[in-house]
Amino acid sequence: GQNIDQPTEMTATEGAIVQINCTYQTSGFNGLFWYQQHAGEAPTFLSYNVLDGLEEKGRFSSFLSRSKGYSYLLLKELQMKDSASYLCAVRDGAAGNKLTFGGGTRVLVKP
Amino acid sequence: DGGITQSPKYLFRKEGQNVTLSCEQNLNHDAMYWYRQDPGQGLRLIYYSQIVNDFQKGDIAEGYSVSREKKESFPLTVTSAQKNPTAFYLCASSLRDRSGYTFGSGTRLTVV
Numbered sequence: 001g002q003n004i005d006q007p008t009e010m011t012a013t014e015g016a017i018v019q020i021n022c023t024y025q026t027s028g029f030n031g032l033f034w035y036q037q038h039a040g041e042a043p044t045f046l047s048y049n050v051l052d053g054l055e056e057k058g059r060f061s062s063f064l065s066r067s068k069g070y071s072y073l074l075l076k077e078l079q080m081k082d083s084a085s086y087l088c089a090v091r092d093g094a095a096g097n098k099l100t101f102g103g104g105t106r107v108l109v110k111p
Numbered sequence: 112d113g114g115i116t117q118s119p120k121y122l123f124r125k126e127g128q129n130v131t132l133s134c135e136q137n138l139n140h141d142a143m144y145w146y147r148q149d150p151g152q153g154l155r156l157i158y159y160s161q162i163v164n165d166f167q168k169g170d171i172a173e174g175y176s177v178s179r180e181k182k183e184s185f186p187l188t189v190t191s192a193q194k195n196p197t198a199f200y201l202c203a204s205s206l207r208d209r210s211g212y213t214f215g216s217g218t219r220l221t222v223v
Contacts, residue, residue: 033211042201042214043154087153089211096161098144098169099212103153 004102006088011108012078020073020086020105028094034062034073035087037104043087047073075107083109113138117202117215124189124196124222132187132218134202140213141206143185147171148199148217157200160185189220197222 003025012018024032031050035043047055049064049071061074075082088102115136124130134143142161146154156169160179174193179185185204189196199219203212 035211040199040217040219042216043212044214045211048211096159096167098142098156098159100156101146101154104151106151 004088004090004100006086006102006105008103009106009108011110012075014078014080014109014111016078018075018078018107020075020088020107022071022073022088022102024069024071024088024090024102026069026090026092026094026100028092029066029090030093030097031091032062032064032071033089033091033099034060034071035089037085037087039084046086078109080109080111083107115202115204115213115215117200117218119218120216122218122220124220126222127191129188129190130220132189132200132202132220134185134187134215135183136185136204136213136215137183138204138213139182140204141182142204143179144203144205144212145169145175145177145185145187146201146203148201154201157187196220 006022034046036046037043047062054063059076064071085104085106087104089099118133144159145157148154155171157175158177160166166179176188201217202215205212
């Protein structure tokens with residue numbers, strides 16, 4: 001089976017930086033995804049890591065360490081519209097490549 | 112434009128009734144998935160299908176059924192055996208063995 005942990009909630013100020021950590025345990029790691037989900041809406045894709053290192057995409061960056069079973073999503077220059085839940089998901093090659101999701105981290109951006 | 116469509120957006124059901132949620136995609140994706148999301152929670156896998164006429168149970172399949180007669184369609188039936196069906200249901204699709212998921216806009220089911 002898989003176990004994916006991420007903090008339940010984080011609060012940050014507009015313009016600041018927030019880092020959302022995700023730790024995982026899986027038998028057949030085959031990639032890690034980050035999704036953003038606004039309340040009542042579908043998740044939207046943010047980033048994908050399969051090799052160790054940092055992937056940067058505008059204000060969002062994601063980091064992966066496979067040996068540590070660890071990833072983080074970094075949100076820079078926070079805007080009010082970044083208030084949402086952020087879901088970490090791991091793809092398991094030993095389980096049909098389907099994604100298993102963490103519980104999500106709710107980020108609240110304050111003025 | 113290609114995409115994945117779920118209908119209806121909101122659905123109300125009386126206790127003891129079966130209800131079917133629709134999911135259609137025109138992305139030519141091989142794999143399709145159904146997830147359930149409860150308030151403040153992550154996504155839990157109900158059923159998934161990697162090819163037409165084949166599907167597998169996810170982590171919480173009890174009280175649900177699916178079919179995959181066409182590549183484009185993966186309907187989910189919530190049966191009366193599902194004890195706590197009120198939730199937000201998300202359908203997703205992906206290219207087999209690679210890429211992430213494309214999600215539909217979801218169906219919010221409420222049992223009254």
